[in-house]
Amino acid sequence: MTSLRKVLSIQAGQPTSDGAGVRLTRVFGGPGVEQFDPFLMLDEFGSDKPDDYIAGFPPHPHRGFETVTYMLEGRMRHEDHMGNVGLLQGGGVQWMTAARGIIHSEMPEQEEGVMRGFQLWLNLPGKNKLADASYQDIQPENIPRLTTAQGVDVVVIAGEFNDGQIRQAGAVQRPDTEPQYFDFHIPAGARVSPQLPEGHRALLYVYEGSLEIEGCPQSVSASRLARLGDEGELQISSATGARVLLIAGKPLREPIVQYGPFVMNTREEIEQALRDFRDDRLTA
């Protein structure tokens, strides 16, 4: 008999603002982030009020990790010091490996309407924190989508979806942390059993409806994150219908020292990042 993945905690996101005053929900991040290793942060943004998003994220630096932006609705323009310009739109993903350093802006390309999506921060191993930065825009038509036998729609952003019947590689594969990133649309009464690598840390974020996790007596309602154990099988279902992100990755088990947009292994490396940024050498 195989065991089920345990639900270790269920938590609600916290309202906050970032950038030049963009209102968002911090699903996790900050103190205690080690328990989400290799992930550092998940933000959800969603509003139809331009005042909540119009200020955007003017030029700012990152070092030591990757940012993954998944847009559900709306349009955001990315520009960075390498000369990349990208338009991120509904259903698209931007995967940015800041590594040694990137300076970029993320600005809404709309003055009204709905802006909705997620930004995930994924840590890099120490050996790659000072590698060259890179960046890819993945348009919606290049992100694999499938429908399971039970009628669950799956957007396979990263890793590999496998429910024992369908296998589908995602748009992005990364070494070391081997991230798995799926967006599920589960109709009422349907279930899905995604297989995950043993030892991967797994998170379920319900952004619409409510979700049942086999073995957990409590259902997980919208805007809540369930943190799962590293081993065992996962079976999820929804009595009412749900939209859910499943995010999993191999823990790095390295020290995490964070100062704002810099995430390194030691205090000294953070001080170096601050000096490099001040001296205009962050990306050099």
Ligand code: FE
């Ligand atoms: Fe950024």
